[in-house]
Amino acid sequence: MKENDFYVGYLPKAPRSMSKWLKAVIAGLLLLPGFVALMVAGNQHRFAATNFEYGQLTELTGVVSLEPVPRLIVEAGRDQRGGVITKSVLLVNFGKSGVETIFRNLEKELGRPLTNFEFNLRGTLIYGEGKTVFELTDQEASVLGHKILDKAYVPVKTVALGEQSFEGEIIDPKCYFGVMKPGFGKVHRSCAIRCIAGGISPVMATKNENGEKQFILLLADKGKTKWPLISRLAGKPITIKGELKQVDDWLVLHYDDQLLYEAASFPIIPNESDKLAREPKLLAGPNALDANIVLCN
Amino acid sequence: MxxxxxxxxxxxxxxxxxxxxxxxxxxxxxxxxxxxxxxxxxxxxxxxxxxxxxxxxxxxxxxxxxxxxxxxxxxxxxxxxxxxxxxxxxxxxxxxxxxxxxxxxxxxxxxxxxxxxxxxxxxxxxxxxxxxxxxxxxxxxxxxxxxxxxxxxxxxxxxxxxxxxxxxxxxxxxxxxxxxxxxxxxxxxxxxxxxxxxxxxxxxxxxxxxxxxxxxxxxxDVEKSPNQRGYILIGQVSEIPENAAVTVVTNGEKVAIFKYDGKVSAVSNVCKHQNGPLGEGKIIDGCITCPWHGYQYLPHDGCSPPPFTEKVATYDIILEGEKVYLNPKPYPEGTEGKPAIIKSTLNQDI
Structure with missing residues (x-):
């Protein structure tokens, strides 16, 4: 070490040779963050052009149906013969939860099936990739009003399309269609698991034979999704086989639980919450959080 | 400190x-x-x-x-x-x-x-x-x-x-x-x-x-063994830079040998603050100064100057002509030792 190269911070001034050296090091240290930030930020993959109108509340009017999943059927226009063109807007709750409880309770209060009413809802729009999701931001208070219809709503179109197999990823539609970017893949996986376990309807994101994106609602064979169980398959490549149906403007796949888990590339060991899902009588157990979702179903 | x-x-x-x-x-x-x-x-x-x-x-x-x-x-x-x-x-x-x-x-x-x-x-x-x-x-x-x-x-x-x-x-x-x-x-x-x-x-x-x-x-960090008389030859006194140190490893411990004001003293190389290498420090204001954060010790007794209380172990140094010898047995931390005086020790018998 040179005589002049010794310096500790509390000394009044660094030796000149060291001072010059330090200035060069500091300049480098200030260039380094800029360079690394440029590289890392510029290297990010493209995000989907989806939207979440956070902070902007919108009112929508339509018929609420809980079949096959909670949705609001709104009028999207008229065809050439003057017939009504409808669009299904998937309904989700604030946070990572579904809306089924809200509407089941409402149905009990009204004493008639929900499809006998037209509802006025206020919430936040989420949309992209040709699909629309509506978040009931104020939860129960998002239902502003309702009026009785002359006749109950029936699905415009229900077509059985036979047994089919799809390869893709299970996503939660709330995040995928706008709330999060990216709303799929491994980084988002735990969020998708939490959203689906919380009652948001699982959707398969796949591609059709033309390579175009295709979204399919997933329902278990008996018509009821076991939320905690299927949620664990979210955010990873998977193949699902089942009976495909077209219900209005959504494809719905009724899958066989057992086949799905056999198709998974890893063993799924049902944990306590899954057992509870099968045995609703045991709902007071330690995993009541997951189990409550089953109650809601 | x-x-x-x-x-x-x-x-x-x-x-x-x-x-x-x-x-x-x-x-x-x-x-x-x-x-x-x-x-x-x-x-x-x-x-x-x-x-x-x-x-x-x-x-x-x-x-x-x-x-x-x-x-x-x-x-x-x-x-x-x-x-x-x-x-x-x-x-x-x-x-x-x-x-x-x-x-x-x-x-x-x-x-x-x-x-x-x-x-x-x-x-x-x-x-x-x-x-x-x-x-x-x-x-x-x-x-x-x-x-x-x-x-x-x-x-x-x-x-x-x-x-x-x-x-x-x-x-x-x-x-x-x-x-x-x-x-x-x-x-x-x-x-x-x-x-x-x-x-x-x-x-x-x-x-x-x-x-x-x-x-x-x-x-x-090559370990040096003591001679028959139990001392370790450090080298020539001229090889130690003024107000700085050379180091030697003995019994698994690193020792810093400082030359300053016509004297030579030895202390443990390990600073009490964060184990900094005292031997890479300098003598500033009469104190060994750690290069990492500037903690200081008096070279003759290994004590931090008052009011500070840190202490490091000290060692005996003996000069034989130009040759510097270290007694590898440490004194307890903070023990005052006599520094070896350069020139006046020329005829000292080991």
Whole structure:
């Protein structure tokens, strides 16, 4: 070490040779963050052009149906013969939860099936990739009003399309269609698991034979999704086989639980919450959080 | 060495250090935000915050880990070591923003406690490919918190230098966890040659610098055995630089032999503050001054000047003509010994 190269911070001034050296090091240290930030930020993959109108509340009017999943059927226009063109807007709750409880309770209060009413809802729009999701931001208070219809709503179109197999990823539609970017893949996986376990309807994101994106609602064979169980398959490549149906403007796949888990590339060991899902009588157990979702179903 | 503790003992160097640190943080965040908004305008604010803070914390961690070996290899990096704890605490704060935002984004407002959800959402702990990478970042953040919370001389004095140093060595465990967190998280989710290259280069730099510093130190740490009379020949007195030291390893301990004011004294090489190498220090104002943080000891008795209370072990030095001999038996810490006087000891009989 040179005589002049010794310096500790509390000394009044660094030796000149060291001072010059330090200035060069500091300049480098200030260039380094800029360079690394440029590289890392510029290297990010493209995000989907989806939207979440956070902070902007919108009112929508339509018929609420809980079949096959909670949705609001709104009028999207008229065809050439003057017939009504409808669009299904998937309904989700604030946070990572579904809306089924809200509407089941409402149905009990009204004493008639929900499809006998037209509802006025206020919430936040989420949309992209040709699909629309509506978040009931104020939860129960998002239902502003309702009026009785002359006749109950029936699905415009229900077509059985036979047994089919799809390869893709299970996503939660709330995040995928706008709330999060990216709303799929491994980084988002735990969020998708939490959203689906919380009652948001699982959707398969796949591609059709033309390579175009295709979204399919997933329902278990008996018509009821076991939320905690299927949620664990979210955010990873998977193949699902089942009976495909077209219900209005959504494809719905009724899958066989057992086949799905056999198709998974890893063993799924049902944990306590899954057992509870099968045995609703045991709902007071330690995993009541997951189990409550089953109650809601 | 503070007798009374204050949050920060500010001085000019620390202020400059922190200003440069702040400027670096601002430059990184600004460039990241501007480039992201320009190239990826669809990005959400949450994703922007999570990615900007996560990558910045990782860059800062690399700088923190590089400073140590760089200072060992070249003394001119020592001013970067002097105030490294501010860099460490800042890195923790930025990493905490990343961690908290990630937990809020991915785990809050669900049907489970967010902290429970971190560990229970993805349960594929038996698969490397599907491993829940967020848990790795969580444990690294806990280590960074422990380090940041105890990053003050108050804790160093109360926990003891040995325990404190061992605990802070956990930074290497945290570094390993973070590398895996990134590899099994964003790199796996958005495969990128550039990210892997940057991460690999960072890892090689840190590992290489540590190996190089260790190799150089091991070369100079050759153990010397005493002669028949129980003394170790250090060398010629002229080989010891004025107001500085040479070092020798004996009985597994490193000893620093200082020449100053026509005298030669020997003390343990290990500073009581953070195990800094006293032998690489200088005599300033009559005191051995540690190069890392400037802790001081009187060369003849190994005591810090009053009111400070740190003490290091001292050794006997004997001169035989130009030859310097060390008695490898240490005196208890802070024991006053007679320094060997140059010239007047020429005829001393060993």
């Amino acid at each position: 503070g007798h009374q503790y204050s949050a920060v003992l500010w001085n000019r160097q620390k202020k400059i250090y922190d200003l440069v640190l702040l400027a670096g943080v601002i430059v990184y965040l600004l460039v990241f935000i501007v480039v992201s908004q320009f190239l990826r305008p669809e990005i959400t604010e949450e994703t922007l915050i999570i990615r900007a803070t996560g990558s910045l914390a990782l860059l800062m961690l690399h700088i923190i880990l590089a400073i140590g070996p760089l200072s060992r290899l070249n003394n001119r990096f020592l001013p970067l070591l002097y105030n490294r704890r501010h860099l460490g605490v800042s890195m923790f704060v930025i990493a905490a923003v990343h961690g908290v935002f990630s937990i809020l984004q991915f785990h809050s407002l669900g049907n489970a406690n967010p902290l429970v959800s971190v560990f229970s959402s993805n349960l594929q702990y038996n698969s490397l490919q599907e491993f829940p990478f967020q848990t790795l970042g969580f444990f690294a953040l806990i280590i960074f918190f422990m380090m940041a919370a105890t990053s003050h001389d108050f804790w160093l004095a109360n926990l003891g230098p040995k325990f404190w140093k061992t605990m802070h060595m956990l930074v290497y465990v945290a570094y390993g966890l973070i590398i895996m967190h990134v590899m099994l998280g964003i790199v796996q989710s958005e495969p990128s040659v550039l990210l892997v290259t940057l991460l690999g280069a960072g890892f090689l730099l840190i590992a290489g610098l540590h190996l190089l510093a260790g190799f150089r130190e091991s070369k100079s």
